[in-house]
Amino acid sequence: MLRFAPSPTGYLHIGNARVAVLNYFFSLNTNKDFFLRIDDTDKQRSSENYVEAIIEDLSWLGIKFSRIVRQSEREKSYRETFEFLKKKELIYPCFESPEELSLKRKILLKQGKPPIYDRESLKLTKDQISSLVSSGKLPHWRLKLDNDPISWKDEIFGIVKFDNLSISDPVLFRSDELPLFTITSVVDDIEFNVTNILRGEDHLTNTAAQIKLFKYLGAKAPSFGHFPLMRSKTGSGLSKRFNSFSLRDLRQKKIFPIIIINYLNKIGSNVPIDEISSFEKLEKTFNINSFSKNSVLFDDSDLERLNSRYLKTLTYDKLTESFDVKYNEKFWNVIKTNVDHLIEIDEWYEILNSNHNQKIKIDIDLLKLIKKYLPDEINDNAWSKWTEKIISQTNVKPKTLYMDLRFILTGRKFGPSMNNLLTLFKREEILRRIELNCE
Numbered sequence: 001m002l003r004f005a006p007s008p009t010g011y012l013h014i015g016n017a018r019v020a021v022l023n024y025f026f027s028l029n030t031n032k033d034f035f036l037r038i039d040d041t042d043k044q045r046s047s048e049n050y051v052e053a054i055i056e057d058l059s060w061l062g063i064k065f066s067r068i069v070r071q072s073e074r075e076k077s078y079r080e081t082f083e084f085l086k087k088k089e090l091i092y093p094c095f096e097s098p099e100e101l102s103l104k105r106k107i108l109l110k111q112g113k114p115p116i117y118d119r120e121s122l123k124l125t126k127d128q129i130s131s132l133v134s135s136g137k138l139p140h141w142r143l144k145l146d147n148d149p150i151s152w153k154d155e156i157f158g159i160v161k162f163d164n165l166s167i168s169d170p171v172l173f174r175s176d177e178l179p180l181f182t183i184t185s186v187v188d189d190i191e192f193n194v195t196n197i198l199r200g201e202d203h204l205t206n207t208a209a210q211i212k213l214f215k216y217l218g219a220k221a222p223s224f225g226h227f228p229l230m231r232s233k234t235g236s237g238l239s240k241r242f243n244s245f246s247l248r249d250l251r252q253k254k255i256f257p258i259i260i261i262n263y264l265n266k267i268g269s270n271v272p273i274d275e276i277s278s279f280e281k282l283e284k285t286f287n288i289n290s291f292s293k294n295s296v297l298f299d300d301s302d303l304e305r306l307n308s309r310y311l312k313t314l315t316y317d318k319l320t321e322s323f324d325v326k327y328n329e330k331f332w333n334v335i336k337t338n339v340d341h342l343i344e345i346d347e348w349y350e351i352l353n354s355n356h357n358q359k360i361k362i363d364i365d366l367l368k369l370i371k372k373y374l375p376d377e378i379n380d381n382a383w384s385k386w387t388e389k390i391i392s393q394t395n396v397k398p399k400t401l402y403m404d405l406r407f408i409l410t411g412r413k414f415g416p417s418m419n420n421l422l423t424l425f426k427r428e429e430i431l432r433r434i435e436l437n438c439e
Contacts, residue, residue: 001194002027004058004065005037005185008050011246012057014264014298015200015230021264022227023198024063029286032195036065040072041184057247061257062279069192071184078179081187081217082172086141090216091172093139094121095132117142117168138175143182143209145169150208155198155225157293162208170209186210190219198288201226225288228268230296245300254342256322259307268296276310308340331424338416351410352424359437360407369393370405371434374427383422409433 004020006012012020027034036058040046055068085091096104105115121142124132133139151161172183179187185206189197197207207224214221232245250260258276265282266273269290277285314336316329323342325332327349335345362370373389375382387405391398403413409430415421422430 001033001035001192002196002198003035003037003069003189003192003194004063005039005188006054007039007042007045008047008054009042009045010050011053011248014245014247014250014260017057017061017247017260018230018264018267019199019227020058020063021061021261025265025283025286026196026198026288028283030196033066034064035067035069035192037069037188038071039181039184040070041078041179043072046072053248057251060251061247061261069188071188074184074188077187077191078184081183082141082177082179085143085172085216088216090144091141092122092144092169093124093129094142094171095124095137095139096121114166115168116166119169140171140175141173141177142169143172143213145209145212150211152207152211152221152224155223155288156228156291157201157204157226160204160207160226162205167205167208170206182206182209183213186213186217186219189222190214190217194222196223196225198225198227200229201293202229227291228293228296230267230298233297233299245298250303254323255303255307256310258322259303259310263303263306267298268292268294273302273306276306304341311340311342312337334420334424335416348415351412360404362404362408362437366390366394366396367434367437370408371431374430374434376427378423378425378427378430380419380423383419386422408437 002023004023006016006020024034026032036055038051038054040051058065082091101117104118108115121139122144129139145167149161149163150167151159154160170182171180173179188194204226207226211221247260258279261279261282262276263273265271265277265286269287269292271285271290316332319325319332325342327345331349331352332345335348339345339348369390373386373393375385387398387401390396390401402418406415406418407413409425410421
């Protein structure tokens with residue numbers, strides 16, 4: 001059993017999508033169940049709009065999940081766990097303000113020490129705790145880690161080890177007793193029998209504390225794998241907050257889902273990204289051992305390049321599986337091999353179907369010949385017949401004539417082959433655009 005657990009506080013960016021994709025293909029390859037968990041306990045920051053967007057974007061990528069679990073509907077389980085840990089004295093109340101904790105961390109860092117919580121609150125007596133609560137101070141609750149080293153065999157990093165007290169006792173419950181990720185995730189993973197957790201390396205410290213929690217709650221810890229975070233070309237992290245390459249943005253740019261799936265399956269592994277594999281092949285060949293623990297840089301130009309190459313191979317039916325388009329199959333087949341992006345095809349559609357009003361200076365006698373020899377039937381041979389007759393009756397250079405005619409009809413000096421492009425026009429529209437140059 002695997003899960004993908006986004007927080008609905010923004011659109012999924014490409015880094016989030018990578019975690020979802022790798023979990024999904026691992027589940028397919030190993031014949032394990034896969035579900036979506038919405039981590040929405042923070043009601044102030046969570047939004048139902050983002051929940052809908054997450055589900056929609058994952059479905060667009062082709063990712064399927066057996067169920068959707070919302071943490072906001074599981075408060076009873078978290079409350080029971082809180083009471084259990086409190087009764088067993090495995091969590092303890094702390095009263096420091098965020099400002100006090102920040103100052104402590106700064107002092108430790110200045111001294112060249114790791115910014116680990118000093119456990120001052122463990123020295124409080126019951127009377128002192130009662131007095132603080134009576135004065136209106138509400139505690140947050142930390143997990144009391146034991147002194148035993150924490151280690152596990154990571155799917156990516158190999159043996160990972162934290163010595164005793166080399167990490168802080170993590171906060172599990174806020175002062176309003178809202179459960180935080182460290183505890184809610186473990187409670188859910190136990191209840192839903194999660195066997196494998198694949199996520200970013202920024203969770204390594206969380207994993208150490210969570211392995212202790214699994215033990216304290218009498219459950220077996222899942223197998224963990226931590227992928228190096230994917231960063232932008234500048235080396236900065238990707239963020240939902242700043243909409244860094246969101247799936248929503250990539251959809252608007254008309255990057256095909258199969259391109260994104262291929263890219264995210266292969267980047268950071270020993271598999272070259274240039275081959276575009278089918279969904280089925282990706283499922284069969286997925287291998288967690290092919291991934292490196294080295295840093296991964298996301299280059300959006302790679303997506304654009306792969307998308308362009310894939311675009312030129314697509315049938316009309318394949319195109320319409322991924323995107324709604326306003327043009328027909330004939331238009332698609334004429335245009336696709338001469339453009340690099342679907343946006344360019346949209347532009348050509350507008351050129352052919354809008355009230356074109358481009359003009360170019362052409363000798364009046366040449367314009368008369370252009371009109372005179374326009375074929376009655378616009379078919380695959382019309383362009384060559386038309387231009388051959390014009391050239392035979394004038395001294396104009398073929399290249400000059402071709403470019404002038406292209407500009408009269410499209411307003412562009414370059415583009416798809418005019419042999420094919422001409423067939424997309426009605427004869428009346430060709431004449432209208434020629435007449436426009438006579439005015």
